[in-house]
Amino acid sequence: xxxxxxxxxxxxxxxxxxxxxxxxxxxxxxxxxxxxxxxxxxxxxxxxxxxxxxxxxxxxxxxxxxxxxxxxxxxxxxxxxxxxxxxxxxxxxxxxxxxxxxxxxxxxxxxxxxxxxxxxxxxxxxxxxxxxxxxxxxxxxxxxxxxxxxxxxxxxxxxxxxxxxxxxxxxxxxxxxxxxxxxxxxxxxxxxxxxxxxxxxxxxxxxxxxxxxxxxxxxxxxxxxxxxxxxxxxxxxxxxxxxxxxxxxxxxxxxxxxxxxxxxxxxxxxxxxxxxxxxxxxxxxxxxxxxxxxxxxxxxxxxxxxxxxxxxxxxxxxxxxxxxxxxxxxxxxxxxxxxxxxxxxxxxxxxxxxxxx
Amino acid sequence: xxxxxxxxxxxxxxxxxxxxxxxxxxxxxxxxxxxxxxxxxxxxxxxxxxxxxxxxxxxxxxxxxxxxxxxxxxxxxxxxxxxxxxxxxxxxxxxxxxxxxxxxxxxxxxxxxxxxxxxxxxxxxxxxxxxxxxxxxxxxxxxxxxxxxxxxxxxxxxxxxxxxxxxxxxxxxxxxxxxxxxxxxxxxxxxxxxxxxxxxxxxxxxxxxxxxxxxxxxxxxxxxxxxxxxxxxxxxxxxxxxxxxxxxxxxxxxxxxxxxxxxxxxxxxxxxxxxxxxxxxx
Numbered sequence: 233x234x235x236x237x238x239x240x241x242x243x244x245x246x247x248x249x250x251x252x253x254x255x256x257x258x259x260x261x262x263x264x265x266x267x268x269x270x271x272x273x274x275x276x277x278x279x280x281x282x283x284x285x286x287x288x289x290x291x292x293x294x295x296x297x298x299x300x301x302x303x304x305x306x307x308x309x310x311x312x313x314x315x316x317x318x319x320x321x322x323x324x325x326x327x328x329x330x331x332x333x334x335x336x337x338x339x340x341x342x343x344x345x346x347x348x349x350x351x352x353x354x355x356x357x358x359x360x361x362x363x364x365x366x367x368x369x370x371x372x373x374x375x376x377x378x379x380x381x382x383x384x385x386x387x388x389x390x391x392x393x394x395x396x397x398x399x400x401x402x403x404x405x406x407x408x409x410x411x412x413x414x415x416x417x418x419x420x421x422x423x424x425x426x427x428x429x430x431x432x433x434x435x436x437x438x439x440x441x442x443x444x445x446x447x448x449x450x451x452x453x454x455x456x457x458x459x460x461x462x463x464x465x466x467x468x469x470x471x472x473x474x475x476x477x478x479x480x481x482x483x484x485x486x487x488x489x490x491x492x493x494x495x496x497x498x499x500x501x502x503x504x505x506x507x508x509x510x511x512x513x514x515x516x517x518x519x520x521x522x523x524x525x526x527x528x529x530x531x532x533x534x535x536x537x538x539x540x541x542x543x544x545x546x547x548x549x550x551x552x553x554x555x556x557x558x559x560x561x562x563x564x565x566x567x568x569x570x571x572x573x574x575x576x577x578x579x580x581x582x583x584x585x586x587x588x589x
Numbered sequence: 590x591x592x593x594x595x596x597x598x599x600x601x602x603x604x605x606x607x608x609x610x611x612x613x614x615x616x617x618x619x620x621x622x623x624x625x626x627x628x629x630x631x632x633x634x635x636x637x638x639x640x641x642x643x644x645x646x647x648x649x650x651x652x653x654x655x656x657x658x659x660x661x662x663x664x665x666x667x668x669x670x671x672x673x674x675x676x677x678x679x680x681x682x683x684x685x686x687x688x689x690x691x692x693x694x695x696x697x698x699x700x701x702x703x704x705x706x707x708x709x710x711x712x713x714x715x716x717x718x719x720x721x722x723x724x725x726x727x728x729x730x731x732x733x734x735x736x737x738x739x740x741x742x743x744x745x746x747x748x749x750x751x752x753x754x755x756x757x758x759x760x761x762x763x764x765x766x767x768x769x770x771x772x773x774x775x776x777x778x779x780x781x782x783x784x785x786x787x788x789x790x791x792x793x794x795x796x797x798x799x800x801x802x803x804x805x806x807x808x809x810x811x812x813x814x815x816x817x818x819x820x821x822x823x824x825x826x827x828x829x830x831x832x833x834x835x836x837x838x839x840x841x842x843x844x845x846x847x848x849x850x851x852x853x854x855x856x857x858x859x860x861x862x863x864x865x866x867x868x869x870x871x
Contacts, residue, residue, distance in 0.1 A: 289768050309771040316772045322765045326787035339774035383773060 234299040234391040236263040236286065236424065241295035243281055255281045258295065259450040261443070263392065266422035268415065270439035272429060274471070278448040279428045283394045286426070287314045299391050310339075312391065315384035319397040321376035325369040329360055332368050333382045340387070354382045357413055374402040381410070385417060392424040399434070411438050432472050436460075444468050460516070461579070466586040469514045475546065475557050478520070479583075480513045490582065493552035495531050499580040501589055512583040517546070519579040520558035523572040530572045531556070538566055549573070613844070620645045620840035627836050645837025649845065660825050660842060667805065667822040668849070670736055674743035675800035679793065681744070682751025687781060689752070690759035691767065705756050708749040716746075720813050727814055734818045742810050747800040754799065758792030759785070791860075798857055802850060822846050 238261045244252040256278045263269055271279045284290040286297065288309035296305050304312055315336070324332050330351060337347045355361045358378045363371060368379055377398065384393045399407045415438065418425050429435050435442050436456045444451045444459065444467075452464035463469035469477030482492045484503040489496040490513045497513065523530050533549035533556060540562065547558040547566065558573055560566070582589045618633065621641035632638035651657020685708075688694075689701050723742055724733070732738030762785060770780035786793075811821035820828075826842045829835060 287772055289771070308776075309768070310774050310776055313774075314772060316769070318765050318769070320763075320765070322763065322769045324766070324770075324784055324788070326790075335770075336773040339779070380769070383769070 234424070235265045235301075236392060237296075237298040237301070238262070238282075238286070239296045239298065241282075241285060241292045241297065243278075243285060243290065243292045243294075247293045252293075254293075254448050256285075256292070257448045257450075260295075261450065261453065263424060263426065265424055266418070267441055268418050268425045268427070268439045269441045269443060270427045270429060270435035271443045271445060272432060272435040272472075273445035273451075274430055277445045279430075279445055280396055282445075283316065283396055283426065283428055286392070287316045287394055288312045289316075313387075313389065314392060314394060315387060315390045316394040317377075317380045317384045317396065317398040319400055321373060321380050321401065323368045323371075323376050323379050325367075327368055328365055329355075329368050329371070329379060330364040332379050333360075333364075333386050336383055336387050350386050350388070354386045357385070357417065358382050358410075374406060377401050378410075385423075388421055388423075390423065392426055394426045394428075396428045397430070398427075414438065432474070436472075444471065446471070462581060462588065463514065464588050466512060466514065466583050469581070469583075473516060473518075475517055475559075477514045477516055477581075478556055480554055480556075482511060482513055483508055484511055484582075490580075492531070493554055495551075497529050497531070497575055497580065498577045499582055500577050501580070501582045503582065503589070506582075506584060506589070509584065511589075512586070514581040514583060515575055515579055517557040517559045519576055520556065520573050521560060522558075522564060522566065523574040526574045529575045529577055531575065533571050533573055535566065535568070535571050616840040616843050619836050620838075620844060622837050624833075645835070645841040648835070648838040649842055658825065658829055658838070660822065660845070663820045663822045663825040664845070666736060666819060670739045670743060670821060671801055671804035674740045674747055674804050675797060677740070678744050678747035678751045678800050679797055682748045682796065683755050683786075683789075683793065685748075686752050686755030687759055687785065689756050691764070705752065708752040711745065711749045712753075716809050720810070723810065724813060733814060734816045736819055738814060739811065739819070739821070742814060743804050743807070746807070746810070747804055750799045750803060751796045754796040755789070755792055758789055758796075762788055794857060794860060798853060801853055805846075805850060 238259070240258050240260055241256065242254060242258040243256040244254045246252050271282060273279050281290060285292045288304070288307060292305070296303055298304065299312070324335060327335070333351045333354060334347050337350060342350075351364075352361070355364055358381060360375070360378055360382060363375065368376065371379070381395075381398060384390075384395070399410060402410065411434070414425060414427075417423060427435070427438055429438075440455060441453060442456060442459055443453045446467050452459060452468050459468060459472050463472065463477060466477075466479055469479065480490075480492050482490045484506040485491045485496055486507070487498065488501060488503045489498045490503070490511065491497075492513065499513070503511075531551050533551045535547055535549045536555075537548050539546045539548070543562065545560050545562055545564060545566070547560060549556050549558070549571065556573065618635065619627065621635060621643070622632070622639055623642055623644055626632055626639035635641040648657045649660045652659050689705055694701055694704060727733045727738045727742070730738075732741065766784055766788065767777075767780050770784040771777070775783060806823065807821075808823040808827065811824050812827075815821065815824065823846070826839070826846060829839055829842060
């Protein structure tokens with residue numbers, strides 16, 4: 233267990249090239265002891281590189297890594313006291329399940345009784361108790377992944393457990409249970425968990441801090457609520473949330489309002505310096521409701537379709553050239569004509585050059 | 590259709606079996622024949638067609654002074670040279686293969702694949718090209734006509750096989766296994782010994798089998814690099830031949846010389862059928 237500082241880290245896989253391509257652009261970040269972090273981003277955005285830098289499998293081209301203020305940048309993987317779980321199960325085929333789970337402890341000269349106690353407790357958590365003596369290679373893919381996970385959790389003293397999309401091969405039901413288990417483990421042992429995923433739901437339900445990445449860049453870090461309500465960039469707004477954030481190209485008008493399709497939408501952002509500049513207005517479909525008795529920020533729309541998605545209804549509507557999506561409760565009656573939607577000013581985000589103002 | 594399929598299947602199995610087994614049966618019966626039975630027309634069944642005797646086998650263990658060709662010493666020489674050279678080749682070959690598979694080497698334009706090819710190229714060369722250099726080399730270090738000299742030469746011949754098989758094998762063992770072992774707290778040597786190597790036993794067995802076969806059957810270098818002090822089995826068997834071909838003792842010695850390979854094949858086959866070779870990697 234440790235506080236992990238990443239300071240000015242950047243990495244390129246071809247640093248000696250005249251035009252090196254950076255898999256990770258310089259960034260700094262601190263992972264507090266005992267928290268749950270999710271690194272979220274599309275494939276190829278540098279998530280795995282970031283994990284490998286922390287575990288020491290990759291040495292960053294520049295920058296320092298500190299565990300509890302101790303510089304470990306040049307420390308070898310085996311001396312870093314990190315646990316890492318990969319996307320696909322990695323097990324030691326020639327060993328039994330018990331030996332697999334005990335391996336990290338054996339490598340670090342733990343006593344027999346301590347090993348036994350830890351292996352049994354982890355096996356209990358992961359439902360592997362009945363398999364302890366079977367050869368690991370005979371298990372199914374998701375059980376094998378549980379073993380990988382178990383090897384990561386078996387040591388109590390690890391600086392952090394890094395997981396690289398660990399639940400990809402596990403079926404949805406078990407996935408849900410395991411995520412909860414991981415949360416419990418984190419709460420009980422105060423282990424720092426870092427979880428890489430491209431699935432926003434997984435990130436949102438698992439982590440208390442989310443790091444959103446795109447093209448080697450850390451775009452935003454924050455709690456799920458912050459990311460949802462105030463996305464730093466249009467990328468985050470687009471990437472997080474389902475459906476993606478409504479984004480309208482428009483221009484600033486007087487009184488901090490934005491003009492969309494000849495309607496003025498008032499915002500709580502100070503737009504006095506941006507008059508007549510091209511900006512984007514972003515609003516979550518969750519915050520757009522059918523107007524009741526508001527008299528401000530109303531837009532008149534033509535409803536194109538209404539999808540019933542079980543626990544909510546998704547309205548897709550047109551207003552001029554703009555498409556607007558609104559998420560409403562199932563009970564909401566949706567009139568067929570003269571539909572007016574209300575856009576609350578306090579939930580509006582305004583972007584200039586795709587960055588939040 | 591189905592019946593035809595079964596018929597054809599068994600038909601080809603029978604043909605193949607005859608093809609494989611017939612030479613052995615021929616050698617086995619011939620080894621119990623004498624001059625008359627070999628030269629006096631075709632005979633098959635002992636006691637009916639011909640009177641079996643053990644002369645062909647006895648010659649093999651009789652000392653030359655008594656008109657025999659004692660093959661016991663060459664036999665053990667062959668065993669010793671083949672096993673030692675194979676073992677050393679496997680150890681060296683596995684280590685170099687692991688390095689070639691996991692680390693990046695670069696010397697000018699020479700890279701990992703070129704080094705691997707260099708090893709294999711040693712086998713592409715016709716052996717005769719190497720005979721004079723080997724002869725001069727061994728004579729310069731006084732190892733001509735000695736077991737040690739032969740072992741050195743056989744390591745040169747067998748190690749490429751081991752490297753070639755093991756590089757391919759290690760390339761198929763996912764790198765994440767090594768990385769996981771490092772994360773679990775092994776140093777790179779422990780990761781290799783405790784995790785990668787046990788996972789590679791099937792490859793080791795295949796490489797070992799090839800080394801043993803190629804070492805055991807080599808006649809060329811054993812013939813050129815030894816004279817009187819040391820003899821290997823293939824050379825001794827060829828020396829059996831004389832103006833009157835002794836088919837009986839040649840057959841007996843052929844059977845004896847194939848025996849170790851048959852034993853190796855049986856062990857590997859056992860291992861294969863236990864499913865240990867398949868599914869070693871996901």
